Amino acid sequence: MLRGLTVKFSRRDFIKFAGSSLAIAGCSPTALASCTTKPRHLALSNLHTGEELEVCYFDGLSYLNKELARIDNLCRDFRVNQVHPMDKNLFDIISLIQSALGTNAEVQIISGYRSPETNQALRSMSSGVAKKSYHMLGQAIDFRLDGVNLKLVRDAAMELKAGGVGYYPRSDFVHIDTGPVRHW
Incomplete structure (x- = not known):
């Protein structure tokens, strides 16, 4: 019996624990659906269109x-009003991030799908936009x-090791x- 014993975990320790729990269960973030039977909810907003x-x-x-189609519409390229299917694994990764951090905070979307034309226009204004961006495939957010x-x-x-992570x-x-x- 361990009465009076207090164990404190940092956020980093908690994140490592959450990630290792998935690994122990044999679950990669991209195979989350087969690992858990809990429903997944998200509150999302598009900062450019004001849609929620x-x-x-x-x-x-x-x-x-x-419901995925509704998310695809919210994540559309608002500049040309073009909808493209988003990789559902992105939303599973976001759900895992929220779980690791103990929050269900609103997901504020800056950029989801980008048409090749939009991507090229953004590249002409910034060196931080990849020529072969995963945004053009619906695989980035x-x-x-x-x-x-x-x-x-x-x-x-980054702890999830489920794909690319950029910090801006x-x-x-x-x-x-x-x-x-990878990360940058």
């Missing part, structure tokens, strides 16, 4: 295509969690994608 959405995109057994320290979001995303503190967002594991 609360959605349950996974009901505990399967992904809900109608730039976001922040409302009221959550951006470094914590980045650390949680001056622009106040984190980039995640479902490409190879």
Whole structure:
């Protein structure tokens, strides 16, 4: 019996524990659906269009295509009003980040899908836009969690090792994608 014993964990320790718990269970973030039967909910907003959405995109057994289509619309390239299917694993990664951080804060989307034309236009204005961006495939999202320290979001995303993680503190967002594991 360990009466009076207090154990304190840092956020980093908690994130490591959450990530290792998935690994122990044999669950990669990109295979989350087969590892848990909990429904997944997200509150999302698009900062450019002002649109908001609360959605349950996974009901505990399967992904809900109608709800994923609503997310795709919210993540559309607003500059040309073009919708493209987003990789559902991005939203599973965001759900895992929220779980690791113990929050269900609103996901504020800065950029989801980008058409090749939009990507090229953004590249002409910034060296930080990749020529073959995963945004053009619907496999990347730039976001922040409302009221959550951006470094914590980045650390949680990196700990998952589920794809690319970019950290943009001056622009106040984190980039995640479902490409190879890397960070910048």
